[in-house]
Structure formats: C-alpha cells, structure tokens
Amino acid sequence: MADVNVAQRPRLVEKAPRAAGPASPEGAGAALDFELIELMFFAYRDFVAEADETLAEFGFGRAHHRVLHFVNRQPGLRVTDLLDTLRITKQSLGRVLKQLVDDGYIEQTPGAVDRRERLLAPTEKGRRLALDLAARQHARIAAALAPLGPEGRDAVRAFLAGMVDETPRPPRDVET
Amino acid sequence: MADVNVAQRPRLVEKAPRAAGPASPEGAGAALDFELIELMFFAYRDFVAEADETLAEFGFGRAHHRVLHFVNRQPGLRVTDLLDTLRITKQSLGRVLKQLVDDGYIEQTPGAVDRRERLLAPTEKGRRLALDLAARQHARIAAALAPLGPEGRDAVRAFLAGMVDETPRPPRDVET
DNA sequence: CCAGATAAGTCAATATGGCTGACGTAAATG
DNA sequence: CATTTACGTCAGCCATATTGACTTATCTGG
Numbered sequence: 001m002a003d004v005n006v007a008q009r010p011r012l013v014e015k016a017p018r019a020a021g022p023a024s025p026e027g028a029g030a031a032l033d034f035e036l037i038e039l040m041f042f043a044y045r046d047f048v049a050e051a052d053e054t055l056a057e058f059g060f061g062r063a064h065h066r067v068l069h070f071v072n073r074q075p076g077l078r079v080t081d082l083l084d085t086l087r088i089t090k091q092s093l094g095r096v097l098k099q100l101v102d103d104g105y106i107e108q109t110p111g112a113v114d115r116r117e118r119l120l121a122p123t124e125k126g127r128r129l130a131l132d133l134a135a136r137q138h139a140r141i142a143a144a145l146a147p148l149g150p151e152g153r154d155a156v157r158a159f160l161a162g163m164v165d166e167t168p169r170p171p172r173d174v175e176t
Numbered sequence: 177m178a179d180v181n182v183a184q185r186p187r188l189v190e191k192a193p194r195a196a197g198p199a200s201p202e203g204a205g206a207a208l209d210f211e212l213i214e215l216m217f218f219a220y221r222d223f224v225a226e227a228d229e230t231l232a233e234f235g236f237g238r239a240h241h242r243v244l245h246f247v248n249r250q251p252g253l254r255v256t257d258l259l260d261t262l263r264i265t266k267q268s269l270g271r272v273l274k275q276l277v278d279d280g281y282i283e284q285t286p287g288a289v290d291r292r293e294r295l296l297a298p299t300e301k302g303r304r305l306a307l308d309l310a311a312r313q314h315a316r317i318a319a320a321l322a323p324l325g326p327e328g329r330d331a332v333r334a335f336l337a338g339m340v341d342e343t344p345r346p347p348r349d350v351e352t
Numbered sequence: 353c354c355a356g357a358t359a360a361g362t363c364a365a366t367a368t369g370g371c372t373g374a375c376g377t378a379a380a381t382g
Numbered sequence: 383c384a385t386t387t388a389c390g391t392c393a394g395c396c397a398t399a400t401t402g403a404c405t406t407a408t409c410t411g412g
Contacts, residue, residue: 032307032314034249036333040317041242043339044220045263061397066217073210079360087221092399094361116359116408131208138208141216144338148331153212155324155331160215162320165222239369255389268370270390292379292388358409367400373393380387 047140051133058103058129063088063096065133068122071106072130075121078111082120105129223316227309234279234305239264239272241309244298247282248306251297254287258296281305 048062055065070085071077083093097120100106105126111117122130145153224238231241246261247253259269273296276282281302287293298306321329 032310033317034310036317036329036336037245037310037313038249039333039336039340040220040223040313043336044216046341047216047339049341063398069213073214080358088398089400090360091362091401095398098361111359114359114409116406118360134208134210134213137213137216140339141209141212144335147338148334151327152331152335155328156335157212157215158324159320159328159332160212160219162323163219163223163316164215165225237368256387264369265371266389267372267391271369274390287388290380290388294389353412354410355412356410359407360405361407362405363403365401368398369396370398371394371396375392376390378388378390381385382383 047137050136050140054133054136060099061096063092064100067093067096068100068105068126068130069134071100071120072122072127076119077121078117078119100126223313226312226316230309230312236275237272239268240276243269243272244276244281244302244306245310247276247296248298248303252295253297254293254295276302 051065052062055061058064066086067082070082074081079090079093079097082097083090086093097106101108104123107121107123107126108118109121111119145156148156227241228238231237234240242262243258246258250257255266255269255273258273259266262269273282277284280299283297283299283302284294285297287295321332324332
C-alpha cells in the first residue's frame with residue numbers, strides 16, 4: 001500500500017520505460033506488451049490531432065473527416081456502405097453528412113439502377129479538403145516509416161491489418 | 177462528374193485495394209499512402225472497441241480506461257502527470273477520476289514530501305480491471321504480431337513511436 | 353399487381369467526453 | 383507574507399455517439 005514511490009517522480013510513459021521488450025515478470029504471469037498498448041494510444045492521438053486542427057478551421061470535426069475521406073476514396077459510395085465502413089448509426093452519419101452536403105463538399109446523385117440510393121461523391125472543393133488532410137497524415141506516416149526501410153512498411157501494414165476485426169460482412173452484392 | 181461508378185458496387189476499403197503500394201499516380205502528384213491512413217483508423221477502432229465492451233459492464237467508458245491504465249502503470253502518479261499524459265483538462269479528468277475513486281478502483285494518498293499532491297494508485301480491484309483490459313489488448317496485439325517475427329515488432333514499435341509528437345515537455349522535476 | 357423488404361431521411365431523447373471560465377482551498381516557496 | 387502551485391469543483395457549452403420510432407420512396411418476389 002505504501003508502495004507508492006514518493007520522492008522519485010514517475011517518468012511519463014512517453015519518454016518511458018525503454019521497455020523490457022515483451023518480457024518482464026508480471027504478477028499475473030503473462031508479461032503484457034504495455035509498450036505497444038500505450039504507443040497505439042499516443043500514436044493515434046497525435047495522428048488525428050493534426051487533422052483536427054485543420055478541420056476546426058472549416059467548422060468540422062473528426063466525424064466529418066471520416067465521411068469525407070471515404071467518400072473521396074470511393075466516389076459513388078452508398079450511404080449504407082458508409083455506415084458499414086464507419087460502424088456508426090444512420091442518425092450519427094446523417095448529421096455530419098448533411099453538413100458536408102449543405103456546405104458543398106459532397107454531392108448526392110440518385111442511383112441509376114436503384115433510384116432509392118443516394119450515391120455520394122466529393123465535389124472539387126471536397127476533394128481538395130480530403131486530399132489536404134490526407135497529405136498531412138501521409139507526411140506523418142512517411143516520416144515515421146522513413147527510418148525503417150520498405151520491409152518496415154510491410155510489417156506495419158501487416159500488423160495494422162491484423163489488428164482489424166475481419167467481420168465476414170456478407171457481400172452486399174453479387175458473387176454468391 | 178458522371179464519373180461515379182454506378183453498376184459496379186464499390187468494394188469496402190477494409191477488404192480493399194490491395195494497394196498500389198505507396199506509388200500510384202495521383203492527381204496531386206504525391207501518391208498518398210491511403211492504405212496506412214485507413215488502417216490506422218480501422219486498427220484503432222477495433223483496438224478500443226473490445227475494451228469498450230468490458231468497460232460498459234462496469235459503467236465506465238474509454239476515459240476511465242485511460243486513467244486507470246496509466247495509474248496502474250505508474251502508481252504514485254500525480255494528477256498533473258496524468259493531465260500531461262492524457263492531454264485533457266483538469267475538469268475532464270476530474271469527472272472520471274472521481275468515479276474511479278468513489279467506486280474503489282483508485283486510491284489517493286497525500287504526497288509525503290508535498291502534501292498538496294494527491295498521489296494516485298490502483299486498488300487491488302483497480303489493478304485487476306486494468307490488467308484484464310490490458311490482457312485483451314495484449315492478445316490482439318500479439319495475434320497481429322505473430323506472423324511477423326521479432327524484427328516485425330521492432331518495426332511496429334519504431335513506427336508508432338515515430339507517429340507520436342515528441343513534445344519536449346519540460347521536465348517538471350530535477351535536472352535543470 | 354401488390355405486399356413486404358430495403359434505402360434513406362428525420363424527430364426526439366440520452367450519454368459520453370471533451371472544452372472554457374471562474375473560483376476556492378490548502379500548502380509550498382521565495 | 384505574498385505569490386505560486388496542486389487540486390478540486392460549479393456551471394455551461396459542444397461534438398459525437400446511442401436507441402427507438404416513424405416516413406417516404408422505391409425495388410422485388412410471389
């Protein structure tokens with residue numbers, strides 16, 4: 001209980017433990033990879049914080065960024081596809097999407113084959129903002145990858161992909 | 177403008193483009209690493225979503241998780257240290273910290289040298305929850321690293337560390 | 353052709369986790 | 383002793399997410 005280290009200020013984790021790699025005797029026996037757990041938090045925090053600043057100038061938030069990004073990446077996307085990708089509710093999406101449409105960043109056109117659909121596409125203005133945001137994020141990623149070499153990027157890609165739940169997510173389309 | 181691909185459903189990015197690596201002619205000339213940009217989003221989303229489920233059972237949210245995690249990692253942490261680490265305001269922290277203290281997950285003891293300080297430490301209950309959450313996150317990370325080998329982990333660690341803003345954050349302590 | 357499913361939009365209420373601004377109190381410190 | 387620091391707290395605001403219910407338009411299968 002009085003085990004708290006008093007005189008000696010705890011160092012912040014960011015500068016942190018230089019880590020015992022994934023191997024140091026834990027009480028629970030397991031030896032958890034605290035280093036990567038914390039780096040995930042810090043890395044993502046700073047990854048999005050940069051975009052947030054730019055977005056704030058336009059009166060937008062993270063939610064707008066995500067929507068605009070995926071619409072820009074996949075013009076012709078349906079609302080349902082976006083909901084599946086973002087995993088948020090229709091109501092949550094509706095609010096930000098409406099703003100993006102009203103402000104002229106995204107256009108909606110009725111589907112040619114199924115006229116219930118509103119296919120989403122960025123306007124030129126939307127494309128510019130999306131690419132501007134992506135460019136900043138790209139720069140940060142590129143800088144972080146720079147010291148690693150090409151095999152480094154492969155490892156990072158494989159790792160991140162492995163962190164994603166691959167929900168079999170039934171193909172909403174053909175094939176089958 | 178009528179460039180929207182209609183009949184052909186756009187594939188979700190998650191299954192995605194299999195990527196042209198970081199090299200495919202973009203309008204802006206740059207060739208942005210959309211793949212990693214998106215993987216950061218998906219990986220983090222699923223990384224925290226798992227913990228969220230557990231936390232919900234205790235009536236907690238992500239904010240509680242972060243606080244409990246760092247307190248567990250650095251028992252004896254001061255409130256100010258936590259604020260620096262999390263980069264949120266005193267008020268935001270106060271709300272969740274109070275709940276964690278009231279619910280018996282975190283203990284506060286006055287600093288021995290500076291009695292204004294409230295040093296934070298997890299209770300046994302708090303330690304158990306923190307480690308339970310960490311164990312799940314560890315498992316996900318370990319699974320994602322498994323196919324990569326040890327050099328893989330090094331690359332991932334270096335990458336994530338490189339994504340973090342290293343704010344020189346003046347040493348609040350001795351030395352200088 | 354029509355019943356039912358589907359795509360999209362919307363209203364209302366609620367929770368969470370951020371934020372600012374303003375104060376108060378105790379304790380350290382020059 | 384005046385000032386600064388560490389912490390807490392009240393009050394209000396905003397963004398983003400949720401659930402549940404309902405409407406409209408359109409497609410689709412029997």
